[in-house]
Amino acid sequence: MTQIAISLGQHSSAGVKPVNQDFHGAVLAIGRERVLKGIAVALADGISSSTVSQIAAESAVKSFLSDYYCTPDGWTVKTAASRVISASNAWLHGQTRRAQLSHDMDRGYVCTFSALVLKARHAHLFHIGDARVYRLQGDTLDQLTEDHRVTLSAHETYLGRALGMAPHVKIDYRALPLSLGDVFVLATDGVYDFVPARQITTIIAHTPDLDIAARQITAAALAAGSDDNLTVQILRVTALPDTQPEALFDDGLLDGATELPLPEIPEPPCDFDGYRLLRRLHGNARSHIFLAQDPDTGAQVVLKLPSVDLRASAEYRRRLMMEDWVARRISSPHVLAAATPRPRRYLYSVTEFIEGQTLRQWMHDTPEPTLEQLRDIAGQIATGLRALHRRAMIHQDLRPENVMITPDGTVKIIDLGAVRIAGVAEAARDLDTEILGTLQYTAPEYFLGRVGTEASDLWSLAAIVYEMATGRLPYGTAISRARSPRAQAKLRYLRAERLPEWMDAALARALSPDPRTRPQALSEFLADLRRPGPGFRPRANLPLTRRNPQVFWQVLCLGLALALLASLAR
Numbered sequence: 001m002t003q004i005a006i007s008l009g010q011h012s013s014a015g016v017k018p019v020n021q022d023f024h025g026a027v028l029a030i031g032r033e034r035v036l037k038g039i040a041v042a043l044a045d046g047i048s049s050s051t052v053s054q055i056a057a058e059s060a061v062k063s064f065l066s067d068y069y070c071t072p073d074g075w076t077v078k079t080a081a082s083r084v085i086s087a088s089n090a091w092l093h094g095q096t097r098r099a100q101l102s103h104d105m106d107r108g109y110v111c112t113f114s115a116l117v118l119k120a121r122h123a124h125l126f127h128i129g130d131a132r133v134y135r136l137q138g139d140t141l142d143q144l145t146e147d148h149r150v151t152l153s154a155h156e157t158y159l160g161r162a163l164g165m166a167p168h169v170k171i172d173y174r175a176l177p178l179s180l181g182d183v184f185v186l187a188t189d190g191v192y193d194f195v196p197a198r199q200i201t202t203i204i205a206h207t208p209d210l211d212i213a214a215r216q217i218t219a220a221a222l223a224a225g226s227d228d229n230l231t232v233q234i235l236r237v238t239a240l241p242d243t244q245p246e247a248l249f250d251d252g253l254l255d256g257a258t259e260l261p262l263p264e265i266p267e268p269p270c271d272f273d274g275y276r277l278l279r280r281l282h283g284n285a286r287s288h289i290f291l292a293q294d295p296d297t298g299a300q301v302v303l304k305l306p307s308v309d310l311r312a313s314a315e316y317r318r319r320l321m322m323e324d325w326v327a328r329r330i331s332s333p334h335v336l337a338a339a340t341p342r343p344r345r346y347l348y349s350v351t352e353f354i355e356g357q358t359l360r361q362w363m364h365d366t367p368e369p370t371l372e373q374l375r376d377i378a379g380q381i382a383t384g385l386r387a388l389h390r391r392a393m394i395h396q397d398l399r400p401e402n403v404m405i406t407p408d409g410t411v412k413i414i415d416l417g418a419v420r421i422a423g424v425a426e427a428a429r430d431l432d433t434e435i436l437g438t439l440q441y442t443a444p445e446y447f448l449g450r451v452g453t454e455a456s457d458l459w460s461l462a463a464i465v466y467e468m469a470t471g472r473l474p475y476g477t478a479i480s481r482a483r484s485p486r487a488q489a490k491l492r493y494l495r496a497e498r499l500p501e502w503m504d505a506a507l508a509r510a511l512s513p514d515p516r517t518r519p520q521a522l523s524e525f526l527a528d529l530r531r532p533g534p535g536f537r538p539r540a541n542l543p544l545t546r547r548n549p550q551v552f553w554q555v556l557c558l559g560l561a562l563a564l565l566a567s568l569a570r
Contacts, residue, residue: 005239009210012231021046023057038119049106056109092164136183190228263346334384359403380411392422398460439480455515462510502532
């Protein structure tokens with residue numbers, strides 16, 4: 001199997017009450033949705049004191065199961081689900097305020113909410129309130145959630161946290177590795193307060209049909225005197241995906257594109273797979289790039305064909321098609337755009353044609369740029385990076401050769417083949433185990449084997465700005481050799497002498513080997529390039545140990561040597 005699979009049983013009943021204020025549902029996604037988003041189940045329990053809480057429960061479950069699958073493909077489960085739940089909470093709280101019930105939340109649009117998303121080989125749990133999620137392993141039923149109830153006395157409790165209760169909600173989240181045969185049980189308090197854990201495990205163990213098992217559990221709760229609504233969901237993991245990344249892509253994520261035959265390298269001008277090849281733009285050991293024309297639209301496009309040398313590499317073929325995949329999901333004037341899709345008979349990628357020069361060529365032509373030119377280029381690159389980061393994508397190979405400048409001054413990030421996509425990496429955790437970027441512009445944390453973050457792209461951007469200003473790199477060639485925390489602690493930043501002192505300080509901060517000490521956002525870095533940051537202190541006001549540590553130690557050693565000589569002379 002290349003995808004996770006489950007068997008599912010569910011049952012809900014109003015019990016002895018006239019209205020069922022519970023609501024539950026599940027989406028057993030197929031194809032790429034199951035790969036990128038997984039299987040989702042959700043359960044909500046309306047509070048009995050409210051006559052509209054059943055609306056809240058239904059809305060919470062339906063909105064989660066629909067909106068979760070509409071979030072960007074690059075988002076992780078945690079990011080996507082948390083955003084959707086928070087939006088649902090805000091909507092429910094707004095409904096209560098519009099109904100003028102804010103003074104009495106016991107009558108408002110309030111419910112508990114629990115959801116389970118099974119993606120790849122992990123279960124992701126989201127929980128608010130006092131419904132429960134259990135995992136059954138062997139004959140042990142472990143409670144995975146905490147009841148958000150406040151106890152006043154032995155006979156009096158109240159719900160301390162629920163969906164819709166406040167403008168913002170704290171969501172409990174857990175991620176658990178899955179094993180084949182794992183069973184998860186979601187239940188409301190009308191069930192678990194009346195059916196012991198041992199009885200639940202016995203029913204599930206002796207009832208292969210999980211729908212029947214769910215009915216038997218709710219029936220047992222009613223027989224035991226349950227006076228509340230009753231809902232049970234039971235999931236059994238029946239298959240887990242292959243751990244190899246190739247399986248993820250062979251199963252439809254790229255629509256089988258990696259299985260397309262590899263083309264012979266054409267000689268333009270000629271026709272190729274429905275395009276008119278005009279001329280060769282570039283060629284190396286990795287790829288052959290051609291300028292072509294789409295006969296249907298008349299637009300000029302760029303075709304990237306795999307090189308002969310790397311045709312046997314499944315990783316290379318996958319990355320070639322992922323560049324296309326990423327481009328189709330990003331909409332920014334500062335990021336390479338995908339071309340209008342057409343049916344293909346061969347493996348290659350198609351993107352827009354950008355007329356202009358690379359940033360490397362611009363740097364050669366402009367060896368002493370103005371401060372405003374530096375800020376303008378940095379700002380446009382940062383805008384492109386933000387478009388990627390909003391989709392949970394890290395570029396990982398930002399360098400002057402991968403930035404284009406058009407004749408009208410628009411700056412565009414190109415070459416998306418090294419992009420790390422959080423949601424895809426979550427589905428195939430063995431991806432991106434090697435350094436994909438160019439070493440001189442690769443953030444130090446990559447050399448420690450860590451996963452890149454937005455701060456890693458910021459480091460690469462700062463390195464480019466530094467090089468534009470000085471013509472050299474901030475640490476010379478030492479950065480790629482520093483492959484331990486101790487070695488990185490010895491790195492010494494080379495001052496950008498021709499820049500204002502406060503601007504150099506901004507670059508030094510963004511180029512820190514420790515990502516925790518860099519600016520928290522690209523916008524903060526850009527602001528620091530325009531005016532002294534709040535923590536800036538002129539070097540003249542700094543102690544010598546910080547202003548010039550090397551001179552400090554040289555002076556100290558000289559003083560000690562002189563003191564020693566004086567002592568010997570006496």
